């Protein structure tokens with residue numbers, strides 16, 4: 148693959164900026180297992196305040212923040228109501244069953260938006276069935292195309308959770324993209340949820356890490372589950388320093404990613420590919436292409452990297468290390 152490749156496989160591929168590397172090298176650190184890393188503590192307080200929650204915990208990945216949230220909210224044998232195609236099921240390797248002993252109950256989510264009434268009907272209380280333990284939403288929804296759940300729908304689902312006495316979790320790996328698309332703050336997107344997982348390592352551009360925010364009581368349990376998973380880190384301030392810069396600089400760059408994604412999607416349609424433009428709302432574009440892997444391999448030979456996520460589905464993800472010149476080069480490959 149040519150060295151000047153254009154990497155649209157994911158927004159996880161960004162590399163730390165020189166400023167991040169300097170901050171990482173100069174970070175004031177301590178042993179975070181003893182709660183003594185000042186930079187980790189600053190990151191956790193910053194995210195808790197930013198999201199309007201009592202506390203927050205820094206973890207190596209979004210998979211871990213999600214699975215720790217599921218573990219802290221549920222007990223064995225319960226069900227987790229989530230949208231079809233949710234990452235907590237599709238791409239977290241069965242951990243909800245393997246680690247927490249719970250199973251998913253899917254609700255339809257056209258364009259990534261579950262119907263609050265269908266969520267209500269999915270709640271299980273009968274003595275004949277596994278009871279519901281948690282409702283988990285994903286905003287933006289990756290597999291549906293990086294689609295956005297509007298604020299009123301999230302609040303309506305929180306009302307269902309309250310009526311049913313259930314916790315509500317947000318897989319907010321790309322909640323900053325949702326906030327940018329909705330034109331609201333991170334705090335407004337986080338407001339309806341008891342717990343929120345925010346990835347620093349996606350569009351925000353940090354090299355590593357995700358933060359779980361929630362109530363102090365929940366986070367005491369989360370802390371234990373994190374250590375059970377081996378997520379207790381030591382001088383992790385080296386990573387948290389980059390996370391703080393990602394939080395500072397990342398959100399303002401996301402709209403440009405969304406504009407470039409739209410342009411790529413429209414070019415794909417002009418070139419005759421099958422793209423649902425209604426689902427192109429943020430930085431992700433899915434195209435239905437039979438023989439996806441062959442197509443992705445052919446594009447890779449020309450220096451354009453995309454992901455074949457299913458046999459006939461190719462995903463492109465824009466991020467802040469793709470500029471207009473690189474996008475134009477990518478579009479030339481797609482038009483060929």
Ligand SMILES: Cc1ncc(COP(=O)(O)O)c(CN[C@H](C(=O)O)[C@H](C)O)c1O
Nearest residue numbers: 157159208209210211234238289318320
């Ligand atoms: C909605 C959502 N929630 C959680 C995660 C997990 O984050 P990490 O464990 O990769 O840090 C991801 C990662 N998504 C990755 C990607 O999109 O390239 C892959 C598919 O796992 C995600 O998209």
